[in-house]
Amino acid sequence: KRFAVALKNSRDGESKGKKMNPFAEQEQWEQQQMGKAALNFGSKNKRLKANRYEYVFGDQIEFINTGVVEGEKNYPDLEKFECVKIKEEQKTLPVYGYKDELLNAVRDHQVLVIVGETGCGKTTQIPQYLHEAGYTKVGKIGCTQPRRVAAMSVAARVSKEMGVKLGHEVGYSIRFEDCTSEKTSIKYMTDGMLLREFLGEPDLCSYSVIMLDEAHERTVTTDILFGLVKDVARFRPDLKLLISSATLDAEKFSDYFDSAPIFKIPGRPYEVKIHSTKAPEANYLDAAIVSALQIHVKEPPGDILMFLTGQEEIETVEEILKHRTRGLGTKIDELIICPIYANLPTHLQNKIFEPTPEGARKVVLATNIAETSLTIQGIKYVIDPGFVKIKSYNPRTGVESLLVKPISKASANQRAGRSGRTGPGKCYRLYTAYNYQELEDNTVPEIQRTNLANVVLTLKCLGIQDLLNFDFMDPPPSESLLKALELLYALGALNKHGELTKVGRRMAEFPLDPMLSKMIVASEKYRCSEEIITIAAMLSIGNSIFYRPKDKQVLADNARVRFSEGNVGDHIALLNVYNEWKSYDYGSMWCYENFVQFKSMKRARDIRDQLKGLLERVEIEVTSNLNDLDAIKKAITAGFFPHSAKLQKDGSYRTIKHPQIAYLHPSSSLAQIHPQPRWVVFHELVLTTKEYMRQVIELKPEWLIEIAPHFYKKKDVEDSDTKRMPQGKGLSAFS
Ligand code: CDP
Numbered sequence: 074k075r076f077a078v079a080l081k082n083s084r085d086g087e088s089k090g091k092k093m094n095p096f097a098e099q100e101q102w103e104q105q106q107m108g109k110a111a112l113n114f115g116s117k118n119k120r121l122k123a124n125r126y127e128y129v130f131g132d133q134i135e136f137i138n139t140g141v142v143e144g145e146k147n148y149p150d151l152e153k154f155e156c157v158k159i160k161e162e163q164k165t166l167p168v169y170g171y172k173d174e175l176l177n178a179v180r181d182h183q184v185l186v187i188v189g190e191t192g193c194g195k196t197t198q199i200p201q202y203l204h205e206a207g208y209t210k211v212g213k214i215g216c217t218q219p220r221r222v223a224a225m226s227v228a229a230r231v232s233k234e235m236g237v238k239l240g241h242e243v244g245y246s247i248r249f250e251d252c253t254s255e256k257t258s259i260k261y262m263t264d265g266m267l268l269r270e271f272l273g274e275p276d277l278c279s280y281s282v283i284m285l286d287e288a289h290e291r292t293v294t295t296d297i298l299f300g301l302v303k304d305v306a307r308f309r310p311d312l313k314l315l316i317s318s319a320t321l322d323a324e325k326f327s328d329y330f331d332s333a334p335i336f337k338i339p340g341r342p343y344e345v346k347i348h349s350t351k352a353p354e355a356n357y358l359d360a361a362i363v364s365a366l367q368i369h370v371k372e373p374p375g376d377i378l379m380f381l382t383g384q385e386e387i388e389t390v391e392e393i394l395k396h397r398t399r400g401l402g403t404k405i406d407e408l409i410i411c412p413i414y415a416n417l418p419t420h421l422q423n424k425i426f427e428p429t430p431e432g433a434r435k436v437v438l439a440t441n442i443a444e445t446s447l448t449i450q451g452i453k454y455v456i457d458p459g460f461v462k463i464k465s466y467n468p469r470t471g472v473e474s475l476l477v478k479p480i481s482k483a484s485a486n487q488r489a490g491r492s493g494r495t496g497p498g499k500c501y502r503l504y505t506a507y508n509y510q511e512l513e514d515n516t517v518p519e520i521q522r523t524n525l526a527n528v529v530l531t532l533k534c535l536g537i538q539d540l541l542n543f544d545f546m547d548p549p550p551s552e553s554l555l556k557a558l559e560l561l562y563a564l565g566a567l568n569k570h571g572e573l574t575k576v577g578r579r580m581a582e583f584p585l586d587p588m589l590s591k592m593i594v595a596s597e598k599y600r601c602s603e604e605i606i607t608i609a610a611m612l613s614i615g616n617s618i619f620y621r622p623k624d625k626q627v628l629a630d631n632a633r634v635r636f637s638e639g640n641v642g643d644h645i646a647l648l649n650v651y652n653e654w655k656s657y658d659y660g661s662m663w664c665y666e667n668f669v670q671f672k673s674m675k676r677a678r679d680i681r682d683q684l685k686g687l688l689e690r691v692e693i694e695v696t697s698n699l700n701d702l703d704a705i706k707k708a709i710t711a712g713f714f715p716h717s718a719k720l721q722k723d724g725s726y727r728t729i730k731h732p733q734i735a736y737l738h739p740s741s742s743l744a745q746i747h748p749q750p751r752w753v754v755f756h757e758l759v760l761t762t763k764e765y766m767r768q769v770i771e772l773k774p775e776w777l778i779e780i781a782p783h784f785y786k787k788k789d790v791e792d793s794d795t796k797r798m799p800q801g802k803g804l805s806a807f808s
């Protein structure tokens with residue numbers, strides 16, 4: 074019967090618009106799985122089958138084994154058992170004891186700052202309490218998260234706790250993925266999505282409660298939301314605002330919200346013993362690996378959490394750990410290695426939440442995502458190398474880069490705290506006690522180290538003209554604001570009075586960076602919107618399109634080279650990948666044979682579909698101009714002309730405006746050709762060992778004058794130093 078109801082709901086969902094609601098596909102899959110499960114377990118266990126698996130993340134249909142009935146064939150009370158277990162778990166959370174007081178405080182105050190240790194139940198429990206108390210009768214409860222992964226996993230957890238299907242009463246909304254429906258009353262979302270909702274609903278009238286969670290993270294979007302919700306709250310006395318944070322310096326939030334009361338949830342953290350190194354570590358990765366192995370061999374049971382700076386580091390450590398433990402064979406207990414970072418495919422993300430089997434130990438290799446956003450059970454040991462990859466922005470050049478930097482004291486303490494949640498813990502800092510003293514107290518808020526173009530465009534769309542007087546908790550540097558205004562003006566999104574133009578309004582419809590949105594809007598002129606949305610979708614995936622297994626690198630590289638034949642450049646290569654995949658019916662086999670990641674491609678397809686929908690919304694005709702590569706490149710240039718660079722004698726490039734030296738990223742197809750292209754446009758700069766341009770195409774300098782006459786003058790694009798070199802045939806390193 075439940076199934077029938079679900080099926081009906083799925084139909085309701087469908088009528089709302091296919092892409093918005095993944096239920097139809099989910100149901101189909103469920104039916105298949107039920108069929109399969111029936112084969113496995115025999116028909117006696119119908120109820121059990123439904124319970125053996127649970128939904129996890131929205132449309133990325135993944136099932137995980139609940140682990141409770143492993144080996145059991147008859148467990149008729151399973152449903153009850155699971156329910157009881159969850160209810161018991163909920164009662165053990167620190168926030169549970171303060172439920173009534175909390176509800177009273179929410180009733181009595183419009184704005185409340187809530188502070189409590191990570192894992193005390195703020196994110197998962199408070200929206201449920203408010204739901205039970207009736208707040209969802211008059212509107213939705215919206216809870217923002219700075220990270221996509223957190224929004225998805227928390228929503229999954231809460232839907233499970235409430236015994237409802239994800240996407241129904243409890244849902245989530247992240248960029249390009251809306252897993253909510255008409256009846257969603259508890260909605261987890263990224264802060265970016267709430268900011269976008271302001272565009273359509275400036276008074277947030279469909280919400281009765283807004284919870285800005287993880288406020289201590291101080292993402293630029295959360296900071297902007299502070300200002301916006303504070304304003305809305307003034308003329309909507311019925312709207313409740315909760316600002317929740319894991320760190321104890323909540324006074325700042327309270328001050329900002331006109332001395333809102335602070336509700337402290339006392340934690341029960343256990344003692345954490347901190348070990349620091351005697352001397353600074355020359356190689357923190359190696360030190361981290363050695364520490365993990367030592368803990369595994371010498372210390373009593375308990376899982377390990379290691380903080381690393383990004384996907385690459387995590388993959389390196391994963392590989393080395395696997396290699397070293399394999400060498401030890403059965404001499405040591407099993408070490409289960411679980412990576413977690415934002416781009417990790419969803420089905421692998423779930424692994425970190427699965428209980429560790431008896432006799433084994435889990436080591437979670439995580440980015441900062443595990444510092445406060447995600448709570449992982451069973452962690453007893455933390456390894457903290459003391460670094461984080463953090464965005465930094467140079468308002469002079471307008472270049473944003475990700476840099477590995479030392480963490481703050483606040484971060485170091487949060488990280489250590491992750492080991493003392495369920496019992497006494499140990500934190501191994503791979504830096505000295507003196508180094509710790511030298512750390513900054515707090516991380517600089519993102520608003521002071523980021524490109525603000527996107528935020529400024531959104532604010533302009535909301536009719537906020539005077540940005541310098543916006544009620545910022547910490548104001549951004551005025552150079553950053555000016556730079557953002559300058560860029561938006563150059564892109565044609567603002568006129569010279571700083572007012573939004575039609576182009577700007579169209580650009581704001583796309584949940585993308587302004588340069589990407591401009592490229593899409595410009596594709597109308599060059600009659601190549603089909604191609605440009607493909608490129609935009611592929612660029613949005615980041616660098617997880619190609620797959621390069623260590624043992625098949627040459628094969629993988631050869632497969633990849635094929636897509637950029639003719640030295641068409643990286644954007645066109647991405648287009649070729651997509652179009653060829655499409656011609657093979659979007660199949661997984663094609664991906665496998667071409668060393669392309671199927672999951673990434675599926676996501677690109679999904680994003681592309683949504684961009685196509687948005688094209689219609691801004692009334693840009695969907696047209697293809699595949700035979701005119703120059704037209705496509707011009708559309709790209711129309712968005713990215715500020716990112717153009719010219720070859721120097723020494724083989725480096727120099728950006729044309731606000732000179733900055735950069736190099737072709739080794740992964741760029743243009744890095745393989747000789748002679749190097751003289752003029753290029755790049756998608757982004759990344760700083761590793763040096764500044765690299767990633768995703769690059771060649772450009773004709775005269776295009777810059779044609780496309781951006783207000784930005785480039787003739788002298789900027791003159792080939793003064795050397796004569797234009799004849800173009801070689803373009804020897805690829807592999808041919
Ligand atoms: O938000 P806060 O850090 O206060 O805690 P929470 O995210 O609400 O987590 C409360 C508890 O729920 C944690 O202690 C975890 O045990 C559990 N939880 C879980 O098991 N799986 C999740 N995906 C999220 C939370």
Ligand code: MG
Nearest residue numbers: 195196445446
């Ligand atoms: Mg939380």
